[in-house]
Amino acid sequence: MFRPTDVTSGHSLGDGPAVFQSEALSTGSWGRELFSLGRAYGFRHCLLARFPKADSPEFSANLIVCTWPDELRLGYEAAEVYAGSQLVARIKQSILPIYSEDNLFLGTAGSEARQPVAPLFQNFDLGASLAYSLYDRNQTQYILVFSGRATEPERQQIASLQLSAMELLDAGVEALVPRLGPKEKLSAREIECLRWSAAGKSSDEIAIILDISSHTVVSYLKSAMRKLEAVNRMQAVARACRYRLL
Numbered sequence: 001m002f003r004p005t006d007v008t009s010g011h012s013l014g015d016g017p018a019v020f021q022s023e024a025l026s027t028g029s030w031g032r033e034l035f036s037l038g039r040a041y042g043f044r045h046c047l048l049a050r051f052p053k054a055d056s057p058e059f060s061a062n063l064i065v066c067t068w069p070d071e072l073r074l075g076y077e078a079a080e081v082y083a084g085s086q087l088v089a090r091i092k093q094s095i096l097p098i099y100s101e102d103n104l105f106l107g108t109a110g111s112e113a114r115q116p117v118a119p120l121f122q123n124f125d126l127g128a129s130l131a132y133s134l135y136d137r138n139q140t141q142y143i144l145v146f147s148g149r150a151t152e153p154e155r156q157q158i159a160s161l162q163l164s165a166m167e168l169l170d171a172g173v174e175a176l177v178p179r180l181g182p183k184e185k186l187s188a189r190e191i192e193c194l195r196w197s198a199a200g201k202s203s204d205e206i207a208i209i210l211d212i213s214s215h216t217v218v219s220y221l222k223s224a225m226r227k228l229e230a231v232n233r234m235q236a237v238a239r240a241c242r243y244r245l246l
Helices: 023-027 030-040 070-079 086-093 109-114 155-176 188-198 203-210 214-227 233-242
Strands: 045-050 063-066 098-100 128-135 141-149
Touching: 030 045, 030 063, 030 155, 063 070, 086 098, 086 128, 086 141, 128 155, 141 155, 188 203, 188 214, 188 233, 203 214, 214 233
Parallel strands: none
Antiparallel strands: 045 063, 045 141, 098 128, 128 141
C-alpha cells in the first residue's frame, strides 16, 4: 500500500492550498496522502469528486478534495459545466483509465460554443490529465483526476497508481463521505408501507395487506416522508431506495 513517506521531502502537496470538503478530511491525513500519491508519480494537481447525478449535477456539490487555485475552482463551479463535461462523458463510455493531453474539464463542443469555459483555464497550466472512475464499498462512484505531469505515464504506472488510489479510498471512505441516510431512523412499519407504495399499492390496499386501517397507513407514510424530507410519496420511495432501505 502507498504511504506518504514514499515521497521525498522536497515535494509539496500542490501549487496552492488544498480545498477539502469536510473538516474530517482537512484535519486528517487522508487528503494529504492522496496528494502525495499523485506527487510520487509526477502529477502537480489532484481532484477527487463524486460522479454527478441527475439530482446533484453541480461541481461544488460533488467536489471532495482539490488542489486547483481558488480562482479556477470558483470559476468552474460557477460555470456549471461539470455534469456535461468531456470528462464525465468519456467516463460513461469506458471503465478504463483515461489519459488525455486535451482539457477534459471543458464541456462538449455544443456547450462550449454556447458557454465557453476554456478561457478559465488559460492562466492555469494544468497540463495533461489521468482520470480514474472508482467505487467505494457503498457503491458510490467517484472521479479521480491527476494533472500536470510532463510525460505520459507507462501502463504499469497507471495500473499501480490506480491500485494505490483504491487502497486509500477503501481505507478512508467513512471519513471521506459518511454513508447517506435519513437523520431519523424509519420504523419497520414505515418501511413496510413505503415498500408496498413502491409496488404501486394504494393506502387502502396497503391497509388490507398489513391488516391496519388506511388512516394508520397514511400516518406511517406521512411520518416516513417527514423523516426522508420528501414532499410526496414518490420522492420518499426514491430516497428510501437511494438509502437502501427498500
